[in-house]
Amino acid sequence: MKLGLFGFGCVGQGLWKVLHETKGIRADIKRICIKHPDKQRPVPTHFFTTHAADILDDPEIDVVVELIDDAEAAFEIVSGALSRGKAVVSANKKMIAHRLPELYALQQKTGAPFLYEGACCASIPIIRNLEEYYDNDLLTSVEGIFNGTTNVILTKIFEENLSFGEALKFAQANGFAESDPTLDVEGFDPKFKLCILLLHAFGVFVQPEKVLHFGIHRLNDFDIEFARSRGSVLKLVARCFRENDKVAAYCLPRFVQKGHRYEGVRHEYNAVTLESGFSERQVFVGKGAGDKPTGCAVLSDISALHYQYKYEYRKFGQNGTFFDTKGTLLTVYVRHEHEGQVTESDFSEITERYASNKAKYLVGKIQLEKLQTAAWLREPGVNVIEYV
Numbered sequence: 001m002k003l004g005l006f007g008f009g010c011v012g013q014g015l016w017k018v019l020h021e022t023k024g025i026r027a028d029i030k031r032i033c034i035k036h037p038d039k040q041r042p043v044p045t046h047f048f049t050t051h052a053a054d055i056l057d058d059p060e061i062d063v064v065v066e067l068i069d070d071a072e073a074a075f076e077i078v079s080g081a082l083s084r085g086k087a088v089v090s091a092n093k094k095m096i097a098h099r100l101p102e103l104y105a106l107q108q109k110t111g112a113p114f115l116y117e118g119a120c121c122a123s124i125p126i127i128r129n130l131e132e133y134y135d136n137d138l139l140t141s142v143e144g145i146f147n148g149t150t151n152v153i154l155t156k157i158f159e160e161n162l163s164f165g166e167a168l169k170f171a172q173a174n175g176f177a178e179s180d181p182t183l184d185v186e187g188f189d190p191k192f193k194l195c196i197l198l199l200h201a202f203g204v205f206v207q208p209e210k211v212l213h214f215g216i217h218r219l220n221d222f223d224i225e226f227a228r229s230r231g232s233v234l235k236l237v238a239r240c241f242r243e244n245d246k247v248a249a250y251c252l253p254r255f256v257q258k259g260h261r262y263e264g265v266r267h268e269y270n271a272v273t274l275e276s277g278f279s280e281r282q283v284f285v286g287k288g289a290g291d292k293p294t295g296c297a298v299l300s301d302i303s304a305l306h307y308q309y310k311y312e313y314r315k316f317g318q319n320g321t322f323f324d325t326k327g328t329l330l331t332v333y334v335r336h337e338h339e340g341q342v343t344e345s346d347f348s349e350i351t352e353r354y355a356s357n358k359a360k361y362l363v364g365k366i367q368l369e370k371l372q373t374a375a376w377l378r379e380p381g382v383n384v385i386e387y388v
């Protein structure tokens, strides 16, 4: 196979390394399309071009690997390559989560394969497992820690008493964070991954805008102390589950009791927990971010193209499942600044209330739909954490 690569950042260089360290894979990078030709790069200059057409219109290149971080430009590249009948591998979760319906239609029309294991939890082979092994409708839930950067930050805060800023800098310096790290810390990135998994787990297309997400950006010392006092740590957890034909999803930080299976998932590791009718709980743990773990998932997709592997999307349209958040009740801790800032009538039950000069919080049950539309949730000074 001759590969045309778009982007040579952290993941692109990771792919370069793993490809050159792997014997027995019959794939060579022919060209690499980049934005800034003047940057110093550890690869001979003849590989580089700034013209997409040098890859897209090269008949010798049969696989396009898209690893840039601009979602709009990435969609143009991926759709352009699929339309030309080229196989495509991508790790662009933001672009894929937003454009899945069009990308699915393009694959149906052109017959060209489009693989993106690197977009969800890097080294954990979750998409292919959902496609191949969990190829039936017995799956009831998929949840886990889908973001390495926030997990690094939370680990460093809880275990090393590092400040949020220092921990984020560490994640950025190690190539875990997105170039816009608000995507990580505010919970967009794990939500994008969740939207992709929703299709492969339950056969539903769900636009990211429909799914509640809240990150760890509002975390303060009071919340950290609260977690400690309850014998917990914090994890950012994305979750989707099915009840009869209905599927719901959300992404929230969560208190995790010491000894829980997620406590030991530290640093840039991710975890995916699957629940299904007969096999019950299964947990996958692995590095969820970084150059080589992501490069390795991309390489595995390239390798799968050798045997004409394609996603079949068998669950789509098969079992009449639809996305609906109605009726999902969550128990949450809500810390706030002022009396009356949180509309208590939004809660169906309040089990704990606390107020001091330092902080105020309540713990209660609230419908997911109510939480999603609550104006108070958007106010600075308000933080929400799932309390399970």
Ligand code: HSE
Pocket: 119, 121, 122, 146, 147, 148, 149, 150, 176, 177, 178, 184, 189, 288, 289, 290
């Ligand atoms: N920024 C992402 C993360 C990279 O931290 O998980 C891997 O998708």
